[in-house]
Amino acid sequence: MLEIQDLSAAYGNIVALKGVSLSVPQGQIVALIGANGAGKTTTLRSITGLLPRAAGGISFEGASLVGRSAADIVARGISLVPEGRRIFSNLTVLENLKMGAFVHWTRERLAQDLEEVLALFPALKGRERQKGGTLSGGEQQMLAIARALMARPKLLLLDEPSMGLAPRLVEVVFDILQGIRHRGTTILLVEQNARLALALADEGYVMETGRIVLHGAARELREDDAVRRAYLGGHVRPT
Numbered sequence: 001m002l003e004i005q006d007l008s009a010a011y012g013n014i015v016a017l018k019g020v021s022l023s024v025p026q027g028q029i030v031a032l033i034g035a036n037g038a039g040k041t042t043t044l045r046s047i048t049g050l051l052p053r054a055a056g057g058i059s060f061e062g063a064s065l066v067g068r069s070a071a072d073i074v075a076r077g078i079s080l081v082p083e084g085r086r087i088f089s090n091l092t093v094l095e096n097l098k099m100g101a102f103v104h105w106t107r108e109r110l111a112q113d114l115e116e117v118l119a120l121f122p123a124l125k126g127r128e129r130q131k132g133g134t135l136s137g138g139e140q141q142m143l144a145i146a147r148a149l150m151a152r153p154k155l156l157l158l159d160e161p162s163m164g165l166a167p168r169l170v171e172v173v174f175d176i177l178q179g180i181r182h183r184g185t186t187i188l189l190v191e192q193n194a195r196l197a198l199a200l201a202d203e204g205y206v207m208e209t210g211r212i213v214l215h216g217a218a219r220e221l222r223e224d225d226a227v228r229r230a231y232l233g234g235h236v237r238p239t
Helices: 040-047 070-076 093-100 107-120 137-149 167-182 194-200 218-223 225-232
Strands: 002-011 014-024 029-033 055-060 078-081 155-159 186-190 203-208 211-217
Touching: 002 040, 014 029, 014 040, 014 055, 014 211, 029 040, 029 194, 040 155, 040 186, 070 078, 078 137, 093 107, 093 137, 107 137, 107 167, 137 155, 137 167, 167 186, 167 194, 194 218, 194 225, 203 218, 211 218, 218 225
Parallel strands: 029 186, 029 203, 078 155, 155 186
Antiparallel strands: 002 014, 002 055, 203 211
16 A cells, blocks of 8 residues: 655755665554654655655555645545644644544535544544643544544554553553554554554564664564564563
């Protein structure tokens, strides 16, 4: 579904991505893990057109995304849940959700999509008139995901959805992500909590200093000594 080939990107003179290649098959959850500053968020920004690439290719469903605007990429079926949620704090829950539907807004589709996302996120139901900034951190994360789903994405990109959440709420959010996948939405998950990410994902990529250094089935990465030592807090098996 999504193919990235030899992608390079930079912030001014600072090269953030150095020949990144990865693929996200349709219907799967793919995790991209790595330390802070590895280039994970930059990869998502490049996919969504928020950061121009310096070199390489990005294609979605066989069509190149290179040079396309962020709005066009959303309209083609890719939505981003950004790091830190970035909801509109002064807007109501309903207004935030409507912002997510701008690419295909009609009264009929809006009503249908609202019903579906509120069923998926019952914590938001009945609170449509409440200002987004008054929600708890977990509720704001749910609102950010719900807003992205209002665009009817085929591919959902998530940047650190567990950040700042209590463990109980992290479990709730990850259960919701599993439900989203079961509804047919493909997911690319950037997550610093590698243990959770690899438990949820089908495949995983490990990124270090702008490069992909490991790729494989998520269950295999969970057993990889280097991954366990660096990201899972486990012990290396004796040799």
